[in-house]
Amino acid sequence: xxxxxxxxxxxxxxxxxxxxxxxxxxxxxxxxxxxxxxxxxxxxxxxxxxxxxxxxxxxxxxxxxxxxxxxxxxxxxxxxxxxxxxxxxxxxxxxxxxxxxxxxxxxxxxxxxxxxxxxxxxxxxxxxxxxxxxxxxxxxxxxxxxxxxxxxxxxxxxxxxxxxxxxxxxxxxxxxxxxxxxxxxxxxxxxxxxxxxxxxxxxxxxxxxxxxxxxxxxxxxxxxxxxxxxxxxxxxxxxxxxxxxxxxxxxxxxxxxxxxxxxxxxxxxxxxxxxxxxxxxxxxxxxxxxxxxxxxxxxxxxxxxxxxx
Numbered sequence: 505x506x507x508x509x510x511x512x513x514x515x516x517x518x519x520x521x522x523x524x525x526x527x528x529x530x531x532x533x534x535x536x537x538x539x540x541x542x543x544x545x546x547x548x549x550x551x552x553x554x555x556x557x558x559x560x561x562x563x564x565x566x567x568x569x570x571x572x573x574x575x576x577x578x579x580x581x582x583x584x585x586x587x588x589x590x591x592x593x594x595x596x597x598x599x600x601x602x603x604x605x606x607x608x609x610x611x612x613x614x615x616x617x618x619x620x621x622x623x624x625x626x627x628x629x630x631x632x633x634x635x636x637x638x639x640x641x642x643x644x645x646x647x648x649x650x651x652x653x654x655x656x657x658x659x660x661x662x663x664x665x666x667x668x669x670x671x672x673x674x675x676x677x678x679x680x681x682x683x684x685x686x687x688x689x690x691x692x693x694x695x696x697x698x699x700x701x702x703x704x705x706x707x708x709x710x711x712x713x714x715x716x717x718x719x720x721x722x723x724x725x726x727x728x729x730x731x732x733x734x735x736x737x738x739x740x741x742x743x744x745x746x747x748x749x750x751x752x753x754x755x756x757x758x759x760x761x762x763x764x765x766x767x768x769x770x771x772x773x774x775x776x777x778x779x780x781x782x783x784x785x786x787x788x789x790x791x792x793x794x795x796x797x798x799x800x801x802x803x804x805x806x807x808x809x810x811x812x813x
Contacts, residue, residue, distance in 0.1 A: 524726070524768060531687050531727045538686040543719050543739045548683040548695050549746035552807065555698065559802055562792040564744045566783060567714060567751040567799055568595035569679060571624050571659055575604035577757030582610075583773060584756055589617060591780050596796045598624035598659045601649040611653060620795045622657035623649050630689075633666050643672045650674055657796050659753070663688045667702050671709060677800035678702070679753070681715040687723050697748030699803040710808075712800040717743055718752040725771035726758055733775050737782055744787060749799070752779070 518526075535542070558565050568588070572578050581597060588595055597614055599606045601623060611621050625632055626642045626649075633639055646658070650673065658673055660680035670678055684693040694700070697717045703710025718739050724730045736752070743750045760770040783791065794802065 521768065528727050531723065534686050535728065542684055542686055543735055544742050545684040545693065545695065548693070548697050549742070549748065550696070551747065552698050552700070554807065556806060558792045560792055563790040564747055565749040565799065566791045566793045567749060567796055568593060569598060569659065569751065569753045569796065570595055571598050571753055571755050573600065573628060573755055573757045577755060578604060578607060578610065580756035580759060580761050583761040585614065585617065585619070587777060588780070591784065593780060593793065594618050594795055596620035596622050596657060598622035598657070600624045600626070600628045600661070602626050602645070603628045620657065620797055621653055621655050622659060622796065623653070623655055624659045625661040628661040630662060630664060632660070633664050633669065636669065639669050640672060647674050664690055667713065671702065671704050671711070675711050677712045677714055677796050679714045679716060679751070679796065681713055683715055683717050685719065687727070697743055697746060699749060699799060701804070701808045712803045714749070714751055714796055714799060716751045716753045717748065718750060721754040721771065721776070722758055725775065726769050733779050733782070736779050740783070744790070
């Protein structure tokens with residue numbers, strides 16, 4: 505059994521505070537070990553062969569996603585919707601269908617305001633990929649929610665994944681990988697800051713993989729306990745230099761939206777606002793801001809060469 509499988513077996517019996525303490529120790533150890541390749545691995549900056557340019561001749565692409573892990577996180581989504589709406593941004597909100605009661609009204613509001621809705625696993629229990637049989641059984645349920653929600657995107661919880669199995673999902677895009685992130689249960693990065701096509705070699709069935717390329721907020725602000733967004737800024741500047749895709753995943757679950765008393769798992773939502781302001785003020789007019797589904801359509805149209813079954 506892999507270490508992350510053991511962890512998820514034991515997780516229900518470990519107090520949350522102890523979970524965070526243990527994870528912080530592991531992350532700090534790994535940060536020293538991988539300091540030469542995290543948060544920037546220079547090898548990931550290459551442009552794919554045949555890549556033309558981003559839509560509108562923009563210098564780089566920007567994609568925003570939010571994984572809503574819990575019911576508490578769902579309650580905070582309106583704060584993000586208002587923030588991004590006022591600043592002229594749009595994003596994808598990815599919900600866990602069978603962990604909490606996903607609000608129909610919230611999903612409707614997001615679509616009406618030009619956001620995207622995606623599926624974030626099924627139960628978020630770390631067991632989706634424990635066996636092929638289990639995955640196929642749960643994939644039927646995931647496909648049900650994809651159809652019901654009219655969603656075309658999937659994000660695997662904790663980035664535990666098997667891209668070959670994910671082909672069973674009826675999606676156009678997936679975010680279950682990253683360029684570099686040694687702190688995830690599956691620490692192997694895909695080594696690129698650009699999307700790529702995942703397909704079944706015997707058919708034309710496939711999807712566009714959108715790796716996240718900026719560190720996740722939970723890692724930065726809860727585990728490492730950074731007190732500013734300097735790492736986000738530095739990584740973004742590097743992505744811009746390379747002309748890549750800046751994709752960031754944040755979690756409303758861990759944002760303190762009202763400046764009330766902070767818990768050990770919260771950081772100020774102001775950090776995210778500051779990031780958006782940094783993008784607008786430093787790179788205004790230089791980026792193509794796309795929803796994940798728009799990025800997937802662009803990449804498939806421009807970069808995927810049709811193959812015969």
